[in-house]
Amino acid sequence: MLREEAGKTVRLALPIIFGELAQMALHIIDTAMVGRVGYKELAAAALVMSVMNIPFVIGIGITISVSQMVSMAHGRRDGQMVSHYLYNGFWLCAIAAVFISLGLELGKGILFHLGQDPEVARLAVPFMQLMGWSVIPMILFMALKQFTDGLEFTRTAMLLSVLALPLNVFINWLLIFGNLGFPRLELVGAGWGTLITRTLIFVIMGLVILTHRTFRKYVAIRSRQWKLKLLTIKELLHIGVPSGLQIGMEAGAFAVSGILIGTIGAVEQAAHQIALSCASFTFMVSMGLAQGGSIRTSNAYGRGDRIRITAIGKSTLIVALLYGCFCAVGFVVLRNQLPYAFNDEQPVVEMASMLLFFAAIFQISDSTQAIGAGLLRGVKDVKIPTILIAIAYWVVGIPVGCLLAFTFKLGASGIWLGFIIGLTLSSVFLSARFLKIAGKPVKEMQEVTG
Template sequence: MYQTRTKKEKLLLLVKIVFPILVTQIAMYMVTFFDIYMTSRYGTEDLAGVSIGSSFWVPVYIGLAGILMSITPIVAQLMGAKKKDQVKQAVQQGIYLAILLAAIVFAFFYLGIDYLIAFMDLEPTVADVASRYIFAMTIGLLPLFVYNALRSYIDALGATRVTMVISLLSAPINIFFNYLLIFGHFGFPELGGPGAGLASAITYWLILVIAVWIIHARSPFNSYNIFRTWPKLSLTRWMEISRIGVPIGISIFVETSIFSAVTFMLAVYGTVTIAAHQIALNFASLLYMLPLSISMGATILVGYEVGAKRLQDAKQYSWLSVGTAVSLSFLSACVLFFMRSEIAALYSADPVVVELAVQFLLFAALFQLSDAIQAPVQGALRGYKDVNITFVMALISYWVIGLPTGYLLANFTDYGAFGYWIGLIVGLTAGAITLSLRLLLIQKKLQHVQPKIINSKP
């Protein structure tokens, strides 16, 4: 990364950083996307089972993996402050923490998933698929968490093209093993939905191996000697990572779990509704990779400028990221609105499922703008290391405002299952507004602090 002086230079650097992240995010999400898509081609009951399973899996994994995202602003600020000698220890302690988090999640799912699924009124076949899908996914927990730590390190150095290349390899690998294990081709067992989970686990192990090789052998990563001379566990460094990462993880968990909660609540409407809801959510999540990638780029660039004490540049990157995401959100909304019938038909041949999915996709188009604002604003706030108030705002927006609104509309109006999606729109909008106000407050506060720091220098 380098210092920029004009808005044009900043936009070009933003694109340079974000584009590889976007490709990476899409490629990584394609693992889940093709799990859902290829399972939907196998059967409606398996699709419903994988939907329920992923609704448990995604928020728990993403929430805890979010803790490791703190490595990005930590390393970015170290690089901006010319403290490269501290990067190695930060990354190594992050890897230790990744292993611990993987063990915690494995224990949670291994010991508790059957009890959690038993509380839901699911058809026996759907419940069985959900349980076996999650167990298969846990095989890939360790490589997935460690890869997240390594990826945060790579991205913080501005080498987002490297993670792009690694992630691009994950999609064809996953598709190949899905083909073998879901449908049972070439002598492999026909596992249906659970086969998608096993295919994902195999994919995670392979991309970790690739990432480790690149960091060990390629410049500039090998100059930091990440895999040599491992230190003892450092509670001080863990506290630094956790102090930033835990609020990030909780914030992400709060946001992703709201979608899972809606999936659980829709279970009472039957297998067809769950399947249609998952189709709409799956494709909308794919489009969300765009503002999410801009968010991650904002964290890197804002963190770098804050570390270098260039607060005006950090401010410009923040709002440039928001403006870029908002502009592109209109394109995403148009894709969902005008092509919703074609999108639904890609997933299922069941006309009832397709008809219902088309209606869900219409609501998905409506929350594109809110997503485009709240995601990059959160990314900018993480670059400032302002994460504590953020997760409180997210909690209130999604769980105190969004979910209750959806419940009331679903159960006390004629909207039915669609009421929950209206609640999602309300929650996302509330989050976009409150987080934007928080970013303005932080920038205003720092603007008054910096002159005092400069004037106090001898």
């Protein structure tokens, strides 16, 4: 049964994974193309991503509530509530996106107060403005994506994400380097490329949902179900806020660490960005698996099928373990070659190669902790996991990393050792909690997670 459930989860997750990889590829291509301009521009891009990652991923976490609630309603075959969650979830995400973008715009001056290289901070400001406004179309796209994913139609968003890849590369080529008569905007050009691409995929995704026959029935009943309700918003926030905090605390740990590494030097920050980009790329597969497992678990939870919940969870954790081992080997083997895809300055390459070795060590725990968090969201268990993640990263991981980096003078390596400890604790905490909860009858699960 475990093999069968693993196969079903992987099939559902594959389009999500390809979509996530495409989105991450956009970021990596931006990083690689900016890196060709200069290492200070690369460090500026890393600084901006470090600052905006926390609020951005909290917004993305809120969109996850849409797929969870849609999946549960779909499991109960309640099309009315599916439509209702789509409408309320979209407007909740829209409000969150606007607040995040305004916060980033108003707070851009913080870039000059983080102990960074002054030139790096100066280069980062206009890039942060553009990236901040691009949060709005991206979160709205993700809200619609979570709706289609919750119905287990995962190919729609994947196709748009993949098609966006060459478009973004082309716009970058025009605006970063000033080709075909366009102005050479360098880092700012990468910001415009991201904003334009994200806006287009959101608009197209919206048109698909409004017009395609697969989703038309949920739009057709809008007169009865497309009404904002405080109770529904609270339901979505019950899952969305803790989910956003969970993802935000992990991303925040990496973001804060990036800022701390930036105080050491621009070379270290550029190397950190290279290693983190590679680790983030492999993590997207884990995120896709986590979403696939979460959607299937949520669907089974809506039907009250405890046996299926357990089988889906165990099989997905096994897949995550195998995938983590594969990635660890790949990073060890390719750690000296991968940095050259981003930058060819020898000090940056050597530092990035060393950090990639640390990234290899935490691949297994990074994959399994993502799956554990996703499975727990599938059974609406979000409060306790949020506390466990906070302890793993912020009580243990970050402080230990700072101690090793600055007291024991290990520099960037010390920060990355802190990552390893935090991710390992998170993996153990979350996996153990899911296995404990999955052994209970559904009514007891609801009591524990409510």
